[in-house]
Amino acid sequence: MVALTKSEMAERLFEELGLNKREAKEIVELFFEEIRGCLENNEQVKLSGFGNFDLRDKSQRPGRNPKTGEEIPISARRVVTFRPGQKLKARVEEYAGTDTQ
Amino acid sequence: MTKSELIETILSRQGQLSSKDVELAVKTVLEHMSQALSDGERIEIRGFGSFSLHFREPRRGRNPKTGDAVELPGKYVPHFTPGKELRERVNIGLRSESQA
Numbered sequence: 037m038v039a040l041t042k043s044e045m046a047e048r049l050f051e052e053l054g055l056n057k058r059e060a061k062e063i064v065e066l067f068f069e070e071i072r073g074c075l076e077n078n079e080q081v082k083l084s085g086f087g088n089f090d091l092r093d094k095s096q097r098p099g100r101n102p103k104t105g106e107e108i109p110i111s112a113r114r115v116v117t118f119r120p121g122q123k124l125k126a127r128v129e130e131y132a133g134t135d136t137q
Numbered sequence: 138m139t140k141s142e143l144i145e146t147i148l149s150r151q152g153q154l155s156s157k158d159v160e161l162a163v164k165t166v167l168e169h170m171s172q173a174l175s176d177g178e179r180i181e182i183r184g185f186g187s188f189s190l191h192f193r194e195p196r197r198g199r200n201p202k203t204g205d206a207v208e209l210p211g212k213y214v215p216h217f218t219p220g221k222e223l224r225e226r227v228n229i230g231l232r233s234e235s236q237a
Binding site: 039049055066082084086087088112118127131 | 138208
């Protein structure tokens, strides 16, 4: 399966908006870096039409070393979850419909 | 942070582009990502994470109003897996809060 990457996003900004290649690359870097920075500060990111990046605090829970079977606690941690917005969900579902026909 | 706040922040971090350009760029990136997922394509951003589609099996649901059984077809839903750097950075944030 092919995958979309930052370089293709920058390429599109160059083609469609006429940004120069350096500007296009910088904007794409900043886009992801600002979202990361926000999440790092425990702040939710809401991108209407696309989706929300939320944070969830998980408490410590028992785990196991799968190799040795030894019990080791999994430490408390914060995780990022993504909730796709209605618009994105509808678009993705639409694709699946045409795919299975 | 909302989309317009993201646009403002990016604008303040760079020197060359107008606010209209940054706004269009952010919207273009989001549209590119939505389009890729709608085409069944994955998105892979190193250090941030990847987006892919997960299949939901067809199931029998109910119309909440009438209680009638309805067949719900299988469908795809977008799914995000955070990358290593993002996973680590949100936990640095967690540690510095608990020390404060």
